[in-house]
């Protein structure tokens with residue numbers, strides 16, 4: 177892994193045994209990055225894909241077990257058709273070039289979201305990615321596409337009701353049983369949520385799963401987000417005391 181002197185120095189300061197197991201990222205600021213440079217929004221998204229390449233490689237190198245990227249929300253359909261179409265071309269573009277390396281690095285690809293409304297171009301690329309990496313046991317790389325957390329929770333409730341045994345008046349639904357019906361079934365909850373682009377919102381992302389995650393916000397636009405920024409987020413994560421509602425030091 178090519179690291180510059182600053183990244184090498186920061187990497188030495190983190191505890192490699194205590195990297196967060198699951199990092200989730202809201203990749204925001206592509207449009208503003210482009211506008212600041214007098215470029216079309218698509219240029220920001222294109223550069224955003226380059227950041228995805230670099231961060232995926234680096235997370236896998238760091239031994240992070242799961243990386244979840246918010247790539248397209250259920251609300252993003254309201255953007256102009258031209259931008260939606262461009263965003264829909266990105267998963268295929270990314271996987272076409274990266275799939276061999278993902279396979280080599282033992283990364284498993286996963287889709288979070290409703291595949292129904294996604295164009296065939298996207299589902300085909302994702303299905304190929306899922307099939308080619310299904311047996312991999314390294315990092316799980318999840319793309320949240322046509323994803324909305326409230327919708328995910330409602331779908332989980334429907335699936336739970338469908339699975340209920342008949343003629344039962346009282347049902348006990350444990351957290352584990354409920355979580356097993358979410359798109360993220362089988363993944364640990366995120367330890368660290370990163371949001372780029374300067375907004376302080378969750379934006380309908382992983383509402384159930386983020387209950388105890390550490391949140392880290394940066395004004396840096398996603399196309400400018402670098403390995404160094406990720407290391408800074410991990411450094412701060414390692415300094416936080418995660419209490420899960422308990423008293424300090426207990």
Ligand code: FPP
Nearest residue numbers: 203204205206207208224225247266267270
């Ligand atoms: C938010 O920035 C970003 C998105 C809606 C799309 C994010 C997608 C990528 C970074 C590329 C995904 C890559 C793959 C491989 C699927 P924005 O457009 O809302 O930026 P703005 O808030 O500055 O306008």
